[in-house]
Amino acid sequence: MPGKLPDGVAGGPRDGSRARVRKSSRSSLRDGPRSSLRGSARRTLATASALARSCHPLPTAAVTLFATAVAAAAGRGPAGSAGVGAAVLAGQLSIGWCNDAVDARRDAAVGRSDKPAATGEVPPSHVGKAAGGALAACVPLSLLGGPAAAAAHLTGVLAGGWAYDLGLKRTVWSPAAYAIGFGALPAFITLGLPGSPWPVWWATTGAALLGVGAHLVNVLPDLDADRATGVRGLPQRMGGRKVRLVAPFVLLGAVAVVALGPPGPARPLDWAVLGSAAAATAAGVVRPGGEGSAVPFRTAIGVAGLAVALFVSRGGSLA
Numbered sequence: 001m002p003g004k005l006p007d008g009v010a011g012g013p014r015d016g017s018r019a020r021v022r023k024s025s026r027s028s029l030r031d032g033p034r035s036s037l038r039g040s041a042r043r044t045l046a047t048a049s050a051l052a053r054s055c056h057p058l059p060t061a062a063v064t065l066f067a068t069a070v071a072a073a074a075g076r077g078p079a080g081s082a083g084v085g086a087a088v089l090a091g092q093l094s095i096g097w098c099n100d101a102v103d104a105r106r107d108a109a110v111g112r113s114d115k116p117a118a119t120g121e122v123p124p125s126h127v128g129k130a131a132g133g134a135l136a137a138c139v140p141l142s143l144l145g146g147p148a149a150a151a152a153h154l155t156g157v158l159a160g161g162w163a164y165d166l167g168l169k170r171t172v173w174s175p176a177a178y179a180i181g182f183g184a185l186p187a188f189i190t191l192g193l194p195g196s197p198w199p200v201w202w203a204t205t206g207a208a209l210l211g212v213g214a215h216l217v218n219v220l221p222d223l224d225a226d227r228a229t230g231v232r233g234l235p236q237r238m239g240g241r242k243v244r245l246v247a248p249f250v251l252l253g254a255v256a257v258v259a260l261g262p263p264g265p266a267r268p269l270d271w272a273v274l275g276s277a278a279a280a281t282a283a284g285v286v287r288p289g290g291e292g293s294a295v296p297f298r299t300a301i302g303v304a305g306l307a308v309a310l311f312v313s314r315g316g317s318l319a
Helices: 013-054 057-074 077-102 104-109 124-143 147-165 174-190 201-228 234-238 240-260 268-286 295-313
Strands: none
Touching (some): 013 077, 057 077, 057 174, 057 295, 077 104, 077 147, 077 174, 104 124, 147 174, 201 234, 201 240, 201 295, 240 295
């Protein structure tokens, strides 16, 4: 049997240990940057995910799709409609992020686990910076339709959405912010057409009513949390039962204005949509199902969908 090589001799225990240390060191040097990059990528993705969930994604997507569809129906063309969609998306992102940045402390106080800025997934300052960046992007995107169209849209974003986030939501005038924000959309669309025509009265009025109805429906899930943190807008003062009953009627008003407002006899489609909205509203009122019932809420969502469909069908008559 060969004898054990003494320490320090090539191939001996100490020499083998040194070789393993050198190999491990080289491996660590190689893996260090890779591990750091992987960690940075994970943090970036986590932040992006938190910001995506902080922008109120469903309302943001709904309003963007609504505006884009109406713009296409109004004759803005593919490029113009895409520009409207991009500008509205930027504006809605800025409003959603501003809301969550401002409300982060209140949301944390009531345990809102669905709000990343309240749970610590993303710092409120990051959400605020995202809001500012989206608002900055909204300006040149709005100007693609011309200065008059941009002025109309930015008025809706600032005097509507941002004013709501920064204080109007805590007053009895909270529906006014939604009326301004939604009511400005037809003007943003038509002022970008050749000749920059103003929208007809029923388009602005119908959109404003649609916005007020959306406000009533949107706050329903958060009424208790809002009251607990001092948010006392009009829906919070009304209470859940009254809001559930009133919201479908406001949205029915939007349908009626768009269906019967244009000059000339109403189309068969107008009567069909108006009749469906009235029937749905009546059913929701007759069978409310109690304080926590979802029937009036679902009714309001359905009537809002009918109003949007009617708007799109009337797109060519907005100006």
